[in-house]
Amino acid sequence: MSSLANYQCRSLVWLRRDLRLHDHRALAAALAQRGTICPVFVFDTDILARFDNPRDRRLTFLAEQLAELNRRLAARGGRILLFHGRAAEIVPRIAAALGVERVIAGRDYEPASQARDAAVAKELNNHGIDFEQPVDHLIVPAERVRKGDGTPYKVYTPYSKQWRAALLETDYAEAVVKDDGRYADPADLSRELNKAGQPLLQSPTDADAILKQIVYQRADTAMWDIRRGHELLADFAAGRMAQYREERDFMARPGTSRLSPYLRFGFVSIREAFRAARKTIGDGVWVNELIWREFYAMILHFFPESATEEFNPKYRGTLDWNRSDADFARFCEGRTGFPIVDAAVRELLETGWMHNRARMITACFLSKDLFIDWRRGEEFFAQHLMDYELASNAGGWQWAASTGTDAAPYFRVFNPWLQGKKFDGAGAYIRRFIPELRNAPLQRLHEPPPDDLFAGDADYPAPMVDHRQAKEKAIAEFKKAEERFSTRDQ
Ligand SMILES: Cc1cc2nc3c(=O)[nH]c(=O)nc-3n(C[C@H](O)[C@H](O)[C@H](O)COP(=O)(O)OP(=O)(O)OC[C@H]3O[C@@H](n4cnc5c(N)ncnc54)[C@H](O)[C@@H]3O)c2cc1C
Missing domain, CATH: 1.25.40.80 (Serine Threonine Protein Phosphatase 5, Tetratricopeptide repeat)
Structure with missing residues (x-):
């Protein structure tokens, strides 16, 4: 029997935002066709270039899930082929090497992904291979x-x-x-890919081995069991x-x-x-x-430009943001002296997640009280959020900064003291994430400290700004931006 019959795979399923084996549009579409199928995942170096933390939690999360899916697939005679490199090059190359008829991948709406997918579609087309993109996400x-x-x-x-x-x-x-x-024989596929000069990652059922090959280390994801x-x-x-x-x-x-x-x-x-x-x-x-x-x-x-530019044209290039690196660093360390803001940032650093109300409070605080460019906050969240999603993150940040579509009006500035009192009245959230304040009286958590304490407690800093003054300043800056816009437009 020729080896072709064994490894011949008709449909390649390129997994991206759909790392599961059930209720899966791309897998279902491939299985609706004749012939065997083969799932593929690429640790895309174009994306990894933005992941500079060697212990990024999301990569551990992904590696564990891929290892688990591979363990399950092994029982069904299959395997997800894992690669490390530029997906835009690898996917068409392996599709051509394996002689598949089609590549199927769930549609991705992010601008960079759309550009990559357009390039992949073109390359596949040159080889006479179809590229199908059902909506799954x-x-x-x-x-x-x-x-x-x-x-x-x-x-x-x-x-x-x-x-x-x-x-x-x-x-x-x-x-x-x-x-x-319905899975193509993994051993035969692997041999063919080696012949074509496209090696696979080894030990695909072992998360640590996968991480090692893509040069990352295991992070603590105990709270995010796959x-x-x-x-x-x-x-x-x-x-x-x-x-x-x-x-x-x-x-x-x-x-x-x-x-x-x-x-x-x-x-x-x-x-x-x-x-x-x-x-x-x-x-x-x-x-x-x-x-x-x-x-x-x-x-x-x-509106793909809304990922990086103000959605509202009035504020595009007209806001004169505070460029202080020192102020931004205090925010990122959770040491602004506003307990509810600091608890939220520390929740993010400690767990890789932040409660939605806390995201709204911190995003408003950074962009209004500190008047720091929302893009810096967006990038900070992007580095740490387990659920980081460009569309929701840029959307959420622009909402809070009043620059976005359907955004909070610029004069609506959350009072972080009142937000804390209202949504963490007993201070349990603040105390959970700020050990320095564990024994502090409730008043210290929800009210600006009196002047004699303004220099800060022993371990916890005094508030960086006076909220009322900062709010007035931010509103004045937004008014100036609107004036700049109207004069620029004439
Ligand atoms: C500044 C800021 C940044 C944000 N960044 C992200 C991000 O990078 N990724 C992300 O998934 N969400 C983001 N959100 C939205 C929201 O905070 C999170 O989706 C939510 O906190 C996730 O928790 P949950 O799963 O318990 O949500 P639930 O309240 O249980 O909601 C269920 C699901 O709905 C979706 N969802 C909920 N709220 C929103 C929302 N406002 N916008 C879009 N989707 C929503 C999420 O997928 C969520 O898992 C952001 C919000 C703000 C204000």
Whole structure:
């Protein structure tokens, strides 16, 4: 028997934001075709170039999941082929070397990914190979939800209404993966790839070995167990989802799902999260959050420049930000002297996650109280968030900085003292993340210290700014920016 019959693989499934083996649009599409299939994942050096922490938590999370999926696939006769290098080059090269008919990958709406995918499509086309991109990461394709005149929405509420009107049952139906006996023989594939000069990463069922080959080290991800996503969804749906509206803003309570890292990398499919919500609450506030995720993805798709530029043209290049590196460093260390802000930043540094209310408070504090460019905050979050998602992060930062689509107006500046009092009244969140304040009286957590204490406690600094003055200054700066814009425009 010729080895061709064994390794001949018709469809290559390129995994990216969909690291699971169930409810999977790309796998289901490949399995709907004749012939064997082969899943592939590339640790893309174009993306890794931005991951300069050798112990980045997200890479451990990914390596563990890939190792786990490979253990499961081994039992079904398959394997995810792992590569390290430029995905834009590797994918067309291996597709051509293996003689596949098509490459299938879930659609990615980020501008850099779209550019990479366009280059991959062109290269595959040169080899006569199709490139299919089913929408998997969103429930409703970003292009579908538009205003009557065909233009994209810029405001969330009418968008969410139209999103609900445009939703089809097929959008959230399970993409069933029936894969028995459908994987190309991994040993044969590996031999062919070696012949073609494209070596695979070895020991694909061992996360540590995978990390070593891509030159990263294991990070502490105890709190982000790769198997926990479905448990979180089931627990949340069984109880807290119904109380989400009342509980979601209290940072010390488990009022939100904490599913974001699992949704970001597709360990849990967005469709199963949505189905769980339909079954439990029908529609409601938690579903709105899933629609916010789709809203920001849609905004990034239609307005890719909004990843780096102010969405509102009035503020594009007109705001004269505070460029102090020292002020920014204090924010990033969680030593601003505002307990609720510092607790939030330390939560991020310690766990790789931050509560949504805390993200809003810290983003507002950086961009208004410190008047530091939101892009610096966006980049800081991007380095640390387990769930980092360009669309939601840039969207969230621009919302808080009042520069974005449907953003908070510039004169609405959160008072961090009142936010702390309201959403962490007993101080449990602050005390959990700021050990220096563990024994401090509640007043110290929620009120600016009196003048005699203004120099700061022994271990914890005094507030960097006076909130009231900082707010007035920020508002004045926004007014100046609007003046600059109107004179520039004449
Ligand atoms: C400044 C700032 C930066 C942010 N950066 C990110 C980011 O990089 N990645 C990210 O996934 N979310 C981001 N968010 C949105 C939100 O804070 C997180 O999605 C949420 O805290 C995740 O926690 P959860 O899974 O418990 O959410 P839940 O409250 O349980 O919500 C369920 C899911 O809905 C989505 N979601 C919820 N709120 C939003 C929102 N406002 N915008 C978009 N999607 C939302 C998430 O996928 C989330 O997992 C940001 C918000 C702000 C204000």
